[in-house]
Amino acid sequence: MDTSAPQTIRLQPADLQAKVLGNLLQRLQAGQIVQARVLTDSLRAGDAVQLRLAGETLELRLPLAVRTGDSLRMQVTAVNPRLELALLREAPAPQPSTPQSPLQSTRQSPLPHTPQAILSTFLRQWAPQQSGQAPLLASLHALNQPGQAGAAGLPEPLAQALQRLWQALPTPSQIGTPEGLRQAMLGSGLFYEARLAHPAPSARTDLPQDLKARLLSLAEQLRALPLQPRTQLPRGGPATAELPPPLPNTSPTAQPRAPATASAALLPASLLLDTLRQQVERSLARLVIHQLSSTEKPDEVSQPRWLLELALRAEQGIDIVHMRLERDARQGQGDDEQAHTWKADLAMDLPELGPVHVRIVVRGQDVSTHFRVDSEETRQRLEDALPQLKGNLESRNLQVHSLNCRTGTPPDIPPTAADGPWIDSHA
Numbered sequence: 001m002d003t004s005a006p007q008t009i010r011l012q013p014a015d016l017q018a019k020v021l022g023n024l025l026q027r028l029q030a031g032q033i034v035q036a037r038v039l040t041d042s043l044r045a046g047d048a049v050q051l052r053l054a055g056e057t058l059e060l061r062l063p064l065a066v067r068t069g070d071s072l073r074m075q076v077t078a079v080n081p082r083l084e085l086a087l088l089r090e091a092p093a094p095q096p097s098t099p100q101s102p103l104q105s106t107r108q109s110p111l112p113h114t115p116q117a118i119l120s121t122f123l124r125q126w127a128p129q130q131s132g133q134a135p136l137l138a139s140l141h142a143l144n145q146p147g148q149a150g151a152a153g154l155p156e157p158l159a160q161a162l163q164r165l166w167q168a169l170p171t172p173s174q175i176g177t178p179e180g181l182r183q184a185m186l187g188s189g190l191f192y193e194a195r196l197a198h199p200a201p202s203a204r205t206d207l208p209q210d211l212k213a214r215l216l217s218l219a220e221q222l223r224a225l226p227l228q229p230r231t232q233l234p235r236g237g238p239a240t241a242e243l244p245p246p247l248p249n250t251s252p253t254a255q256p257r258a259p260a261t262a263s264a265a266l267l268p269a270s271l272l273l274d275t276l277r278q279q280v281e282r283s284l285a286r287l288v289i290h291q292l293s294s295t296e297k298p299d300e301v302s303q304p305r306w307l308l309e310l311a312l313r314a315e316q317g318i319d320i321v322h323m324r325l326e327r328d329a330r331q332g333q334g335d336d337e338q339a340h341t342w343k344a345d346l347a348m349d350l351p352e353l354g355p356v357h358v359r360i361v362v363r364g365q366d367v368s369t370h371f372r373v374d375s376e377e378t379r380q381r382l383e384d385a386l387p388q389l390k391g392n393l394e395s396r397n398l399q400v401h402s403l404n405c406r407t408g409t410p411p412d413i414p415p416t417a418a419d420g421p422w423i424d425s426h427a
Contacts, residue, residue, distance in 0.1 A: 153269035
């Protein structure tokens, strides 16, 4: 008898709103195992608790106490004539009556609570929740256009928060200077908690402008509003729906602008609120994964590495620049910055050019820049602009080692010793 089989507790969400139930029935099938994230605390078994499951927020009574942020493993046991879920809990393994090998003992013992194991757990919990920022940014753009009355039906504090987030996004001209780019990266949300722990003199004015601070404020306001019946909405098109999580050993992804969902400015207030709630939660989850993927492994001497996204506000829409910055561990020794090689990988999908991937390598005063694009037309346009780029780099006392543009898929980023298998992204 296999005593490690999961104990099954059946849940019957009979009180679900009709539209929520309909959406779940479209997305779930019998036998499927899903992860649910707990949104509210439950101090004792039997209390009602809110869960996030398959893109829907629902309220259930669980036979155990849970805390906000917990991840529950559930199995769909039936969808007809009613939806039934099974909460899977691992039964404790009995004490062995016969001697075991070290390998068998390790399999039955809990994972060690090391910082690396904790980070890996967090990545597994947040990865299913994430999606690209493009749908939220498209909604922001639509709601902040002159003459649009879509935000008029929103609660005033929420409408003001959306407007402040829109205004806080950097523009292409603002990141055109070294200081402007530095400020945009600092405010990208990646360093929010670090800046809270070690505030600079300007923190009182700078931190409220941080992207994560803005998203957290929006999420808090949206979560406090009564839940409304929802209509199943697309996640921003195939490119956004299938956007992989930004794990430590992955390359940046070129992300096109997402069309505003059914023209967000024209949606009824209740549907707009639900749309914004989903988009903000998914964007926050993706930002958290960027932070976790940029965390140094505590058991290794790892090189600096940051994965982040910059959303750039323009008149016609908002473009996303996905980037990975790292210092090459295979080059240079000691603290001399001139001896180290820095690499920057950037990916963007611009309306005029399509997907563009850029790799920049800097060592001392030497710089190499390589572009990869999809079409021959785009390659020719960038090729014509390379002499001007070369002149701009040399005017900043940089020696251009190589500069080219090619068509085709960019090469994968080779894993370093610091990458390691944080989680299996194919699981």
